[in-house]
Amino acid sequence: MQIVSRQPSDHAPARMAPLSVLPVFLGLRGKRAVVVGGSDAAAWKAELLAAAGAIVHVHAPADTLSGEFRRILSGGVPPGALVHIDASWQAGGFTAAAVVVADAASEAEAEAIRGAARAAGVPVNVIDQPAFCDFMFGSIVNRSPVVVGISTEGAAPILGQAIRRRIETLLPHALQAWAGLAQRLRGRLNERLEPGAGRRAFWEGFVDRAFGAPPTATDEAALNRDIERIGSAGIPRTGRVTLVGAGPGDAELLTLKAVRALQSADVILFDDLVSDGVLELARREAKRILVGKRGGRPSCRQDDINELMLKLARAGKHVVRLKSGDPMIFGRAGEEIALLDAQDIPVEVVPGITAGIALAATMGISLTHRAHARSVRFVTGHSSTGGLPDDLDWQAMADPSTTTIFYMAGRTIGELVARLIAHGMPGGTAAAIASEVSRPNQRLWHCTLGSLAATMAEVKGTGPVIIGVGAAFGARRSAGLHQPDGLVQRQA
Structure with a gap:
């Protein structure tokens, strides 16, 4: 019987599947935004832009303003956030604006607004007319400074809203306070720690806390001590290995802990049977190496996989060994754990659903x-x-x-x-x-x-x-x- 072996391969699925749109988060604080029209739909967009910190110039004759628009102009947003211009729009009013949003009365007006905005070099959104839009609004989950946007490219807004509701249940409101704490700590962290493993180690510890109760002064003090401890002790030369169960294939069957491990990995060594959907949940920057083992086919030798794990961990990497099903069921995890233990490399196991x-x-x-x-x-x-x-x-x-x-x-x-x-x-x-x-x-x-x-x-x-x-x-x-x-x- 001829035995054929193959080496670990970097030929992995693309890190990012094709995107229908590029999600971009636009900073508008203190910038001028233009809203054309006085309808309820235009009022909602004006309120949204003002919430993002823009100074919103509303171009609409007073007698065309809806009751909702009159409400927000009379005090529904912070003072100075909305400036009402009692006149129809003019092309010159778009110059130097950050964005233009319009509720056009006709397709001809929509085309004219788009042309004027593009001539001024300003991205434009014409409400409910995607053919005249440079950008779209999506459903929003607001835990500012954490903001999640959901887009269906205008094809199914109700689906976007349903996805938003699902995400709302997963993200605790305390996340907003934790994100604010992260902003306060970032400056000191960047002064104390160089980019690389030290900062990663701190943020991984931070994330472990962030999905619990709101942060207290005790939490903040403990995190500041973590910064000092990591800065003083330096970064351990040895990394760590996490054996993660990828389940039978359906990415929705992953545990939350498995997803967190994939999101924190530096390198992922994955089996042939791991689905693309599971890999899609991994950290984009992580290097992915196929170390497939399949009965009756050319496969990576276990010795080669072991040697690669040791090499990467000794270089200070967080290595995720991603195995189909559960790593402890016919996955040779015992051999890998014994090897890592013998080399004093920390190893953790995240179970998965076996077939x-x-x-x-x-x-x-x-x-x-x-x-x-x-x-x-x-x-x-x-x-x-x-x-x-x-x-x-x-x-x-x-x-x-x-x-x-x-x-x-x-x-x-x-x-x-x-x-x-x-x-x-x-x-x-x-x-x-x-x-x-x-x-x-x-x-x-x-x-x-x-x-x-x-x-x-x-x-x-x-x-x-x-x-x-x-x-x-x-x-x-x-x-x-x-x-x-x-x-x-x-x-x-």
């Missing part, structure tokens, strides 16, 4: 349903020699009260079935197969132990496959409940 649990969740099946199973086993169907492991407890796995999840068993499925049946498991025992579980192209099959090998032959493609055997897999089907899309049922 067997994703299979159960997707099919709506309890692996330990009390009417069908008293135990669950996760078993590898593939040894280092390519066949079934020699030391599996087949008698225990054939127990009808056990649910067994087989990983990496696609090429050994025939012998696996024969062994289970030989040890007394009935051929009619319920079974299931999932290909690409939790991913957009997932496929699911219900079958029996006796038809498992034949069903496996129907599984096409090169994606990961997980197999479940046990009475628990028959419970939901026999109850006649709704089955997931893409489910194929096969009888023995």
